[in-house]
Amino acid sequence: MASPPPAVLHADAAPTLDLLTVPQVMARLQLSRSAVDDLLRTGQLASITLGRARRVPADFIHTRLEQDAA
Structure with missing residues (x-):
């Protein structure tokens, strides 16, 4: 019996x-x-660097916007 991947x-x-x-x-x-x-x-916007590419977590943007709106 084969196991699932x-x-x-x-x-x-x-x-x-x-x-x-x-x-x-x-x-x-x-x-x-x-x-x-x-x-x-x-540092007001969190990011990670993958090689030469910079990426920003989408949930961080939503959290940050909610904090600023409050």
Whole structure:
């Protein structure tokens, strides 16, 4: 009897992290590239670097916007 592939066994184990590119962040926040770069540089916007690509967690943006609105 063949066992299911590992991806099927662990599909529900780890939630996926929605990562946005800088242009996607620019569109969602309606900001210029330099404004987003400033937020990233000052740490007001969290990000991770994967090789040369920078990604921003989408849930961080939603949390940050909710905090600023309150």
